[in-house]
Amino acid sequence: SISKKYGERVENFSNKAARELLSLIERKKTNLSLALDVTTKREFLEIADKVGPYICLLKTHIDILVDFDQDLIDQLKELRAKHDFLIFEDRKFADIGNTVKYQYSKGIYKIVEWADITNAHPLPGDGIVSGLKEVGLSLGRGLLLLAEMSSKGSLATGAYTEAAIEMARRHKDFVIGFIAGRKLICNDDEDFIVMSPGVGLDASKDGLGQQYKTPRSVIFENGSDIIIVGRGIYGKDKDVATEAQRYRDAGWNAYLERLTN
Numbered sequence: 001s002i003s004k005k006y007g008e009r010v011e012n013f014s015n016k017a018a019r020e021l022l023s024l025i026e027r028k029k030t031n032l033s034l035a036l037d038v039t040t041k042r043e044f045l046e047i048a049d050k051v052g053p054y055i056c057l058l059k060t061h062i063d064i065l066v067d068f069d070q071d072l073i074d075q076l077k078e079l080r081a082k083h084d085f086l087i088f089e090d091r092k093f094a095d096i097g098n099t100v101k102y103q104y105s106k107g108i109y110k111i112v113e114w115a116d117i118t119n120a121h122p123l124p125g126d127g128i129v130s131g132l133k134e135v136g137l138s139l140g141r142g143l144l145l146l147a148e149m150s151s152k153g154s155l156a157t158g159a160y161t162e163a164a165i166e167m168a169r170r171h172k173d174f175v176i177g178f179i180a181g182r183k184l185i186c187n188d189d190e191d192f193i194v195m196s197p198g199v200g201l202d203a204s205k206d207g208l209g210q211q212y213k214t215p216r217s218v219i220f221e222n223g224s225d226i227i228i229v230g231r232g233i234y235g236k237d238k239d240v241a242t243e244a245q246r247y248r249d250a251g252w253n254a255y256l257e258r259l260t261n
């Protein structure tokens with residue numbers, strides 16, 4: 001899939017969220033996902049509206065909002081339709097299947113009702129995927145497994161990463177790809193979507209273990225599919241629309257470079 005266009009990869013997936021995402025990327029010409037880690041509804045909706053035109057996917061941590069309510073979800077869905085993006089709740093589920101099933105569909109956030117995509121740590125074993133799949137698959141949702149992490153000292157390496165790939169292969173209808181820093185499978189017969197966090201153009205790290213690579217390094221050199229960018233876009237004194245365009249262009253140009261090499 002490394003030299004294939006996003007649009008040509010739609011047919012590799014039966015999963016509805018994966019198919020929608022790949023067609024959206026092709027149509028909107030952006031492989032940028034915004035990691036919208038702000039804590040008030042006002043900032044959240046304001047930035048989502050400004051950055052919406054430049055992204056394929058809006059990544060949320062819904063539980064960091066101090067004033068979460070159903071109206072926020074309603075407005076988020078309106079922005080999703082207005083700007084044509086999908087929603088990824090970065091919940092990083094990590095419990096047994098029976099528990100994550102409830103965490104995904106019940107409680108305050110009812111994630112499965114509004115998030116096209118969510119993710120899980122493979123740590124507990126296959127049951128975590130089966131539990132999430134029980135509530136998500138019939139609604140057309142997709143799951144990413146955290147095969148690697150961008151932070152310093154991450155334990156998700158080597159045999160753990162390999163086991164994540166094997167787990168994904170056993171659930172191809174629901175697991176659409178990985179959180180990782182690079183393309184993990186170099187085999188034309190299988191396709192998974194790789195999304196990479198830890199992307200920034202101006203900083204190499206933060207003070208808490210985050211490590212940044214450039215969009216070109218992640219997409220062109222490492223063969224990932226989507227760049228996930230947070231503070232690089234809405235950090236202090238940044239014009240969010242200008243930064244979003246800058247990251248969109250960097251991500252897309254790196255993809256074009258990959259296609260022609």
Ligand code: UP6
Nearest residue numbers: 035148149150151197198210229230231
């Ligand atoms: N994230 C990582 N690294 C991972 C997995 N997820 O940074 O391995 C998430 C964080 C945050 C975003 O939870 O939402 O990606 C990165 O934000 P930043 O660009 O502001 O560092």
